[in-house]
Amino acid sequence: MAARAKPCARRWKSARRRFTKISRICTSNTWRASSPMPTSSAAAPCSNAKPPMSPRLSKMRKLVFLFFALAIAAAAQAGQNVVGTVLNLTTGSPLANAKVTLVQLQGNMNNVGQTTTGASGHYRFSENIPGPFMVRVDYQGVPYFAKVATGQSETNVSVYSVSSDATLLRVDAEIMVLQPDQGQLAVVNEYRVENGLQPMRTLAAKGGMFRFRVPAGAHVDMVRVVAPNEMPLAHSALPTADHSVYSVDTPLRPGETKIQISYRIPYAGAKAAITEAPVFVPAHFEVYVPQPMQFSGAGFVQVGAQQGYNVYGVTAAAVPKSVSFAVSGNAPLPSEVTNGSSAGAAPPASSASTGPEAAAAPVPAAASGAVPMPTLLERNKWTVFIVLALLAAAGFGILLSRSEKQPVVAAAGVAPAAAAPSPSAPPMGDELARLKDDLFLLEVRHHTGHISDAEYAQSRAALNARMDTLARR
Structure with a gap:
């Protein structure tokens, strides 16, 4: 009787090791229920395996991800302190008592703050309103502008003395x-x-x-x-x-x-x-x-x-x-x-x-000559970023849903095929930089009265079309 018990114990230990391994596979994200479960009487150890995620939980996980993406984008638009120094590059010294205006690059380009520089040329705005912003300094009848970059510690403005000769x-x-x-x-x-x-x-x-x-x-x-x-x-x-x-x-x-x-x-x-x-x-x-x-x-x-x-x-x-x-x-x-030339002309x-x-x-x-393109970005920047974040979140959710719907059948002794590399997205850095700069400078010129409302509306419509095209990429 004891001799028969020893082989049974060994078989039980072997079965327990096998199904411990099976239970680990059950809890992995790549395992799916397409593989039939063993019908052996020793299948009891697999009863502790974690069941596949229900569709309801999967949807909740996607919603949580989208919520955090929106929360991060909204937090990035929160109010910020705008500080900096106005420097006269003609004299090489800070400019005191200079009039500084903070302009919000949204809607009608409103002036949301005004101050003057101190003896050290320093200025500060603590406006609890969302950006983006630009800073305008009027010196000797000439306006000078500088963008306020998100996360930038200081926004310095350079001005020059005026000569009428x-x-x-x-x-x-x-x-x-x-x-x-x-x-x-x-x-x-x-x-x-x-x-x-x-x-x-x-x-x-x-x-x-x-x-x-x-x-x-x-x-x-x-x-x-x-x-x-x-x-x-x-x-x-x-x-x-x-x-x-x-x-x-x-x-x-x-x-x-x-x-x-x-x-x-x-x-x-x-x-x-x-x-x-x-x-x-x-x-x-x-x-x-x-x-x-x-x-x-x-x-x-x-x-x-x-x-x-x-x-x-x-x-x-x-x-x-x-x-x-x-x-x-x-x-x-x-x-x-x-129209009459060849395609290569x-x-x-x-x-x-x-x-x-x-x-x-x-x-x-x-x-x-080539019109120099600046590298300034402010107006509607966060709109583009939010759209890109939502697209990324949606893509992540689609990948999750596909991975849940497509089972992976693991055959004994056969290694799973390597996943095909995903195609790389086309580079958008240069186009995004040009788009943001065009938006920023268009608002600057409209705010300062250098272009009419009709010209502004026409240019803005063209830029909006470019932004929509970029968001769909």
Whole structure:
């Protein structure tokens, strides 16, 4: 009897080890009930195994995850202290008694706080309202802006002393782009003003320091200003005592500022003679003419070709105070050239405006240059982040539900197949950075009155469409 008990004990121990292992498999997340349970009488030890999670508990777990994702996103928008220092880079010292305004980048861009800097140039806002924000400092009639980054300990603002001496203004280059359009000749003059003063100063004067001249009877269609590290902004051409001279009321901060003037002149018989006498003589002067047209002018030589335009430059070492040339012939608009070109051809870039102004300002990419894109992010940033967080949470929930619905059948002696790597999501960092910066600067310009409500609504609609596209990725 004892001899029979020993083999039974050994069999019982062996069965207990086997089903202890089975019970561990039962409690793992990869085990599912698709594998049949052993029918042996020794199956009792597996009765302690943890049953699969019910669908109700699975849904509750997903809801809890979504709740915490929303709570984290909402907490990130809570009010914050905004502190920093205003520094005058002209003198290299902090600026005391400077007026500082805190602007909330939501809704109508409200001013939510105002203070002045102390003797050390320091300021502080303790507004218990959600961001994002920007800080505006007005110094000697010129506004300066700085973003308030979430989690950033300080937001410092750099300002410059103002000089109203017009003799310090230097135009590095003037680029003239021509384009026939419905019996008229559309002209775009781009002036590249380089402010390299030392010590650094902002050039500004009441009514505008920069002035430009157009031919008699010309109609000015548009004025755009691209300040250093900013987007193009529409301005008004202010008339002066000289009927052919206008001014642009914009400060010229340190760095390069591009000023684009668009106007039209008669083009009867598909020919015109042009005399350019700039108020500020540039260091370099070039004319961009569509290749089907003819160009002639004393003192000019062709210096190259750019995207369907022949480029002519002044041969003299110094640009004279007045230059004259003649053009003739017709050429299709840039949009027509684009439609008729091959898929691999790169058409010249046109003006950022739409409607009649776009036809009046056909600026090729080589002439306009790349518009510098800043790296500022504020308005609607958290909206994008919340959408991305919700998408991530939803994806996590879908993966959980799929893992519960798809059983894993473990065959004896066969290792489970390696899971296929999930495709990597397309990079969105660059697009998100451009989107946030465009949103921030658009609100800044609308708040400061540099763009009209109609222009703001049109630009905002385009940015909202980009944001929706990004959120769906």
